[in-house]
Amino acid sequence: MxxxxxxxxxxxxxxxxxxxxxxxxxxxxxxxxxxxxxxxxxxxxxxxxxxxxxxxxxxxxxxxxxxxxxxxxxxxxxxxxxxxxxxxxxxxxxxxxxxxxxxxxxxxxxxxxxxxxxxxxxxxxxxxxxxxxxxxxxxxxxxxxxxxxxxxxxxxxxxxxxxxxxxxxxxxxxxxxxxxxxxxxxxxxxxxxxxxxxxxxxxxxxxxxxxxxxxxxxxxxxxxxxxxxxxxxxxxxxxxxxxxxxxxxxxxxxxxxxxxxxxxxxxxxxxxxxxxxxxxxxxxxxxxxxxxxxxxxxxxxxxxxxxxxxxxxxxxxxFPVDDGGMELPAPNATLAVETVGVTAPGGRRILLEDIDFSLDAGSGMGLIGPSGSGKSSLVRALVGVWPTMRGKIRLDGAAIEQWPAQALGRHIGYLPQDVELFAGTVAQNISRFDENAMPEAIIEASQAAGVHDMILRLPEGYQTEIGESGAALSAGQRQRVGLARALFGNPFLVVLDEPNSNLDAAGDQALTRAIEGIKARGGIVIVVAHRPSALAALDHLLVLNGGRQQAFGLKSEIARQALQPVTKPLHAVGSAG
Structure with a gap:
């Protein structure tokens, strides 16, 4: 039969x-x-x-x-x-x-x-x-x-x-x-x-x-x-x-x-x-x-x-069903990266190796290095997008994989290099499509990103439909709306990957104020940047080269070390924060 x-x-x-x-x-x-x-x-x-x-x-x-x-x-x-x-x-x-x-x-x-x-x-x-x-x-x-x-x-x-x-x-x-x-x-x-x-x-x-x-x-x-x-x-x-x-x-x-x-x-x-x-x-x-x-x-x-x-x-x-895990207290103190190694999903080549640093609440760190040094790979690991091959990334002592995925997302703000918005209104994109989002929280995020006035000038304001991938907005507008989305809900850890690549001078100033605001409310902000203007409000620097940590410390110390005659390798600068 x-x-x-x-x-x-x-x-x-x-x-x-x-x-x-x-x-x-x-x-x-x-x-x-x-x-x-x-x-x-x-x-x-x-x-x-x-x-x-x-x-x-x-x-x-x-x-x-x-x-x-x-x-x-x-x-x-x-x-x-x-x-x-x-x-x-x-x-x-x-x-x-x-x-x-x-x-x-x-x-x-x-x-x-x-x-x-x-x-x-x-x-x-x-x-x-x-x-x-x-x-x-x-x-x-x-x-x-x-x-x-x-x-x-x-x-x-x-x-x-x-x-x-x-x-x-x-x-x-x-x-x-x-x-x-x-x-x-x-x-x-x-x-x-x-x-x-x-x-x-x-x-x-x-x-x-x-x-x-x-x-x-x-x-x-x-x-x-x-x-x-x-x-x-x-x-x-x-x-x-x-x-x-x-x-x-x-x-x-x-x-x-x-x-x-x-x-x-x-x-x-x-x-x-x-x-x-x-x-x-x-x-x-x-x-x-x-x-x-x-x-x-x-x-x-x-x-x-x-x-x-x-x-x-x-x-x-x-992809087994996520059992939800146990709800942990909202992080508010530290980010610790402990000898982390990273590979691309499904890949075998090591992209990052032995990355080790820590930051306290109210800190801002710039992530710099030549192209291909592993900056974006580290960013993806920090926000839990890529799993670590070895080592741990911890928020207030808890490894990020211990957090339920949805709960972790509430405490993280992320602006990738290629900003992707979704078909819907400006307000929906900023609120991460949370149907229960309060208008006050949406406006607070847009003001923190310095984009509130720009949104009001759109045809329908916050209710403007931006089309698939935000096609109705310019590249700079998409980046600023993406920044507001990253800041929505006052997340503890905010990671911005080249956030000023499409910004003009006014946008750079708004970004600096946003970074200062994150630090002032007790958050931690990490910025990948090639332009010095993005580093103005930051107090720490992490230098990567060839997938390895070359230096980490206070921005002033890293800058002074770079100007001095080379007497010891940069990785000898001690951890700070």
Missing amino acids: TRSPLADLKPSELRKALASFRGPYAAVAGLSGLINVLMLSGSLFMLQVYDRVLPSRSVPTLVALIILVAVLYAFQGVLEAIRARVLTRIGAGIDELIAGRVFNCLVRLPLRTPDRGEGLQALRDLDQVSGFLSSPGPGALFDLPWMPLYVVICFLFHPWIGVAALIGALLLIALTGLTDRLVRAPTKAMSGFGTRRGAIAQASARNAEVLAAMGMGERLAGRWSQANNAFREAQAQASDLTSGLGAASRIMRMMLQSMVLALGAYLVIYQQATPGIIIASSILTSRALAPIELATAYWKHFLSTRQSWQRLVDLFAA
Whole structure:
């Protein structure tokens, strides 16, 4: 018997989600049983017409049979409609249960693994699984267990008719197995090429300005076309195999049906069966083989769903559910970085090694060094975006991984190099899309960032829709709104990665005042900067070079050391703070 493509998977969150629909699936199984029993109506009707109505020439009997079979057909149609609706609701219910987990894993994926062009593959996998569960495919699987019933009835009509139906069923099952073997490889290849094609398209869309300005559009289009051609070839191969084997399955079923008719006629000629058995057995044999034919036609969808299911299983296993941890007191005293080493997500090369410093509340530290020295890598580790390979980063003595993710986020403000805003209003972006944010807190953050007056000059003020990625704002405006977002809620640790890269003189002054404000309220601020203006309000410096800590101390000491003749290496400057 054909197995479900989901049958051999290890237990997982997905299987648990599917198990929560045991009741609806039991109802589908019950409906399938009634439907398959009612499927006998046509065969029995023809049997009665040929064996009772025609010999007796009884019109009342014919009318009664017509009324009865019409009622049975109507009842069957209602049951099939109900079964289809239940399956649709199951698919939607699975989507509702796991969609949040899929999104959570999707946004965490780039933080843990290298970019492999997976893009939105998890969402496509979710759509594939829920779509399959809502399709006629599962209905065919529920119909398959009833196939022996039809074969048994064929044997009751006559042993040779039963043998013919059994041979036909075995042939179709073998054809289904061949379909699985032949279609599996091109279906897997199609999925891989589709992912690569999507990754190229997403990267090209993100960098449209670069492509247009430097004439790279045609070259990227060529790369996309190569991936698209490979995808299309794999898709065509899978479709050709599925449609070809599906056609063979239909022809085989039709041929078998005709052979059963001929066999019935032979038996009637030799008075081993009644004329009604000729038609009834033909209909019954066709019905017995229909679920296998449908399974063969849907086999490409079965395989795609199995692959999508397994990818989701692996994704959920890689990103376990956060149990929330224990809520810790809000940090208010120290940041300690203890001999930290950092690698990129999924990478092996050490980007930072033996970084060691500490800061007290009210401190501000500048992070400087040449390009590629590891500044942004350290920033990502400080805010908990990248895990540390060794060592610990602590807030008030607690390692940041001990904090529940959502709770830690409330105590951290982060402005990355590439400021990303989201479609919505200015107020929503500043408040980090907190629906319970108080207007006073939003205004306080914007004033701390020196952006309040600029926001008021926008068409709708704080309610101005800024579009996807903040497209309605200039680069400088996006950076200042991003600064306000980092300051929202007065977080204890504020990390700013090149916060003045797009700022004018007024913006630089506002940034300096924001840094002074963080220090004045007892926070800690760390600034990555290439321009000296960003260091004006800071009192400590950390110098990185080649992924190692070259110096850390008070800004005045580091500057004086740099001006003096080199008598000892910079890393000899003692820790301060």
